[in-house]
Amino acid sequence: MSTNLFNEWPWQDIVMVAGFIVFLFLTRWIAGVLINRLFREKGSVQKAALSLINWVVFNGLLLFVIFYFSDSAWLLYPLFTIGQVDITLFLIIIAVLIITFAYRLSNILNEHLLPFFFERHHLDKGIQFTMERVVHYIIMVVAVLVSLTTVGIDLSALTVFAGVLGVGIGFGMQNIASNFISGLILLFERPIKVGDRVLIDDVIGDVEKISMRATVVRTLENEHIINPNSYFLEEKVVNRSFADPRLRLTIPIGVAYGTDVQKVKRILLVVAELARQENSFVLESPAPFVNFKGFGDSSLDFELFLWISNPKEVIRMKSELNFSIYEQLNENGIEIPFPQRDLHIKSAPESLLKGHQEDS
Incomplete structure (x- = not known):
């Protein structure tokens, strides 16, 4: 009986499938060699071509199954029904091919082709991310609509489903829908964008995604920190990179009473000039400014105002300025005072002292 079962196997189909698999991988190897020879330097075009070939090779087997077994009953057997359309394995494979091709096309555009456009037009990181997301969403939505139409599903028949989905969103998916719409607003209105330095609840960070x-x-x-998108529209967020990335640093300094205030001013301006020469992001305009803040309990209080063009350098720049100010004040013999308190002791009245002596 086992011999009869062995003889009943569709050997011709098995050999054809195995042979086609070998053919696919051989084609992939030959195409890879040709592409590497055509593009000596490994660039985005080469990577895009290889990515597309990989999709064709690894999905070629599905295409082969569709065409080779197009008359087979198992491929056209109705699995379930949507409306008046019988969904078969053949239709599912077609839909999968369309969606996977669209996903691969989106990756090729975003990873290999769009960077040329971004670099040529000098677009900032936030605009790049927005364009990448928009391109991906458009391609995938079109792919889903095309795949549904291809398998014979009337999109108008989905209105009932959309109504049910709308009720579900209204009751159980409010937060998800709100965050999704908020994400779209963030991408287009751009109150924050990828690469911005933001301040959230006194925590400094960079928007990554x-x-x-x-x-x-x-x-x-x-x-x-992973925050819902709606947070950035409903709560207070400080964006140090919004519109104008320039930022003013304020460095407080206290010197001892009796110090030549004009000398302090000159020293602080020298510190600012040295910082500008050593760091390209320190701005010459607006010019550095020394503010004589007032008369403290133990010191004369000053502030050095300095403008920078890169908000990400705030912490490092403040540290460098403090180092430089301390060194310059020491070299010029200017004292940074400690807090001081004067204690006045009054003498006790003579009558109390006399009474104490008599008691002893």
Whole structure:
């Protein structure tokens, strides 16, 4: 009986499938060699071509199954029904091919082709991320609509489903829908964008990613804060990179009473000039300014105002300025005072002292 079962196997089909698999991988190898020879330097065009070939090779087997077994009953057997359309394995494979091709096309555009456009037009990181997301969403939505139409599903028949989905969103998916719409607003209105330095609840971080539901902010300690997109529209967020990335640093300094205040002013301006010469992001205009803040309890209080063009350099720049100010004040013999308190002791009345002596 086992011999009869062995003889009943569709050996011709098995050999054809195996042979086609070998053909696919051989074609992939030959195409890879040709592309590497055509593009000596490994660039985006070469990577895009290889990515597309990989999709064709690894999905070629599905295409082969569709055409070779197009008359087979199992391929056209109705699995379930949507409306008046019988969904078969053949239709499912077609839909999968369309969606996977669209996803691969989106990756090729975003990873290999759009960077040429971004570099040529000098677009900032936030605009790049927005364009990448918009291109991806458009391609995938079109792919889903085309795949549904291809399998014979009337899109108008989905209105009932859309109504049910709308009720579900209204009751159980309010937060998800709100965050998704907030994400779209963030991408287009751009109150924050990828690469911005923001201040959230006194925590400084850089916006790394704006996804469909949440925004990822990486702090200076390399921790990741994941906030819902709606947070950035409903709560107060300080964006140090919004519109004008310039930022004013304020460095407080206290010197001892009796110090030549004009000399202090000259020293602080020298510190600012040295910082400008050593760091390209320190701005010459607006010019540095020394503010004589007032008369403190133990010191004469000054502030050095300095403008920088890169908000990400705030902490390092403040530290460098403090080092430089301390060195310059020491070299010029200017004292940075400690807090001082005067204690006045009054003598006791003579009558109390006399009474104490008599008691003893």
